[in-house]
Amino acid sequence: MGAKRIAVVGSTGSIGRQTLEVALAQPEALEIVALAAGSNSRELADQVRRFRPGTAVLWEEKAAGDLRVALGDCPVRVASGMQGLLEMVTAPEVDTVVMAVSGCIGLEPTLAALQAGKLVALANKETLVAGGDLVMACARARPGSLVPIDSEHSAIWQCLRGAPGDAAASCDTGDVERLILTASGGPFRTWGADRLAAVKPADALRHPNWLMGPKITVDSATLMNKGLEVIEAHHLYDMPYEAIDVLVHPQSLVHSMVVYTDGAVLAQMGVPDMRLPIQYALSYPRRWPCSPVPVLAGQALTFEEVDGARFPALGLAYACGRQGGLMPAVMNAANEVCVHAFLREEIAFPRIFEVVEKVCGGFDRKAALSLAGVLEADAWARQEAESLCRLF
Secondary structure, three states: OOOEEEEEEOOOOHHHHHHHHHHHHOOOOEEEEEEEEOOOHHHHHHHHHHHOOOEEEEOOHHHHHHHHHHOOOOOOEEEEHHHHHHHHHOOOOOOEEEEOOOOHHHHHHHHHHHHOOOEEEEOOHHHHHHHHHHHHHHHHHOOOOEEEOOHHHHHHHHHOOOOOOOOHHHOOOOOEEEEEEEEOOOOOOOOOHHHHOOOOHHHHOOOOOOOOOHHHHHHHHHOHHHHHHHHHHHHHHOOOHHHEEEEEOOOOOEEEEEEEOOOOEEEEEOOOOOHHHHHHHHHOOOOOOOOOOOOOOOOOOOOEOOOOOOOOHHHHHHHHHHHOOOHHHHHHHHHHHHHHHHHOOOOOHHHHHHHHHHHHHOOOOOOOOOHHHHHHHHHHHHHHHHHHHHHO
16 A cells, blocks of 8 residues: 555644654655645745645745745646635545644635545644534545544544544444543643733743644633634534533643543543644554653643633633534634734733624524535624724
8 A cells, every 4th residue: 555645734834844744754654745835935835845745835826926936946736725725635646634724714625625535634623613514514424534633632532442433523422421621721720810911922822831833822821722622522523512521631641531431531641742643643543653752650640620710711612612503613713813913912812702702792693504604604703803803
């Protein structure tokens, strides 16, 4: 059997770069055949020269033009925009799509890849939050076509491996009582509410355990990241929200747990290194050698309840998930806008939640769940959030 032919969407981001590191470590098993990024033409050009893919896509047309000039001597097709992404992820030379882009932009190419019969290794939380029912309908039509990269969902998937099926979309959770997602608590786990008002972007980006992109790092600081993962778990494992718990685990060694009906608890442990779940998603059902191996001697493992008063984003995510329909897409879009506004220092840290909550409270549109409906709700929420951010 030849190497798996991989397309990486979001190759210049944190997960994308680490995916390429995994590919470099497994040259006989993984071949990079397509790369896509947002606007970073310089880094993408370097990646193309190193991996020699047949296709490179940039979201911004101007950046794509720069890339064409930079790669004039390389035999690579350069495309741009959503059309370029859709053509890339459905191309016949692609076996597996690593969806590592941040934001709801990943929804449409994920659906297209699944419909084209590709294996999708999903690291994009927003795709399942905004369009989980749509994505899972495609995944269930072809069991084994969707595998998780998120460390928490990879952990649950690994704990469920004894069940029939070979991927998240086909795991049998009939004997499962509860899922427990672990959270590091982020940089502000021990901070009082009075200190949170003065938080600066540099503070929020100083995660104690993980090295991630800026958006997900801020989400970890508000605990919205864990709220998004709760909605993901609901869709991936067809579990009711009442059976999904969150515990703060500051050491980030236990990545999640599964509680079975007989009281047994299975936990997946490992160092906080995203290369491990990335590699497992690409190597499944095998396990390839990888380092580092965790040293557990002398390690203390502690677990705490989430302080919902200081971190209300988690409760909001549960509420929006339970409401279902288009509400998770609205919450997700408003949160994206607010996080980026905070990173530009246009709003204070506590305003992220306040604006997202207000946008969700103002959404009352009823529409059938469809890709067009999700995109429309997403656009509405972004506009509302941008308007509210300008008021602060």
